[in-house]
Amino acid sequence: MSKICPYCGGELLTGYIQSRDGVCWSEKKKLVSALPGLAKDELYLPDGHIGKEVTALNCPKCRVILINYKDYPYDHPIFHKDDKA
Numbered sequence: 001m002s003k004i005c006p007y008c009g010g011e012l013l014t015g016y017i018q019s020r021d022g023v024c025w026s027e028k029k030k031l032v033s034a035l036p037g038l039a040k041d042e043l044y045l046p047d048g049h050i051g052k053e054v055t056a057l058n059c060p061k062c063r064v065i066l067i068n069y070k071d072y073p074y075d076h077p078i079f080h081k082d083d084k085a
Helices: none
Strands: 013-018 023-026 042-045 053-059 064-067
Touching: none
Parallel strands: none
Antiparallel strands: 013 053, 023 042, 053 064
16 A cells, blocks of 8 residues: 555655554444354454454544555455345
8 A cells, every 4th residue: 555645645644543442333323233243234343353453554744544455355345235136
């Protein structure tokens, strides 16, 4: 991933998003599952393991944090959301 901010062109600082319970992304605001990976509309980083970190890039000027999950190890249903049956 480029270390140039896509918004302002400034330098991105490499760091980590860390959480005891993991990082969860979902399209809607809702209660997070107690067991990571059960809900098909939630994406847990990194790969559902509790207490891990995710590498992230921070732009202090824009106050934006970018997370690249291209190496996510599972074929998660959320990756096929726009696929036609």
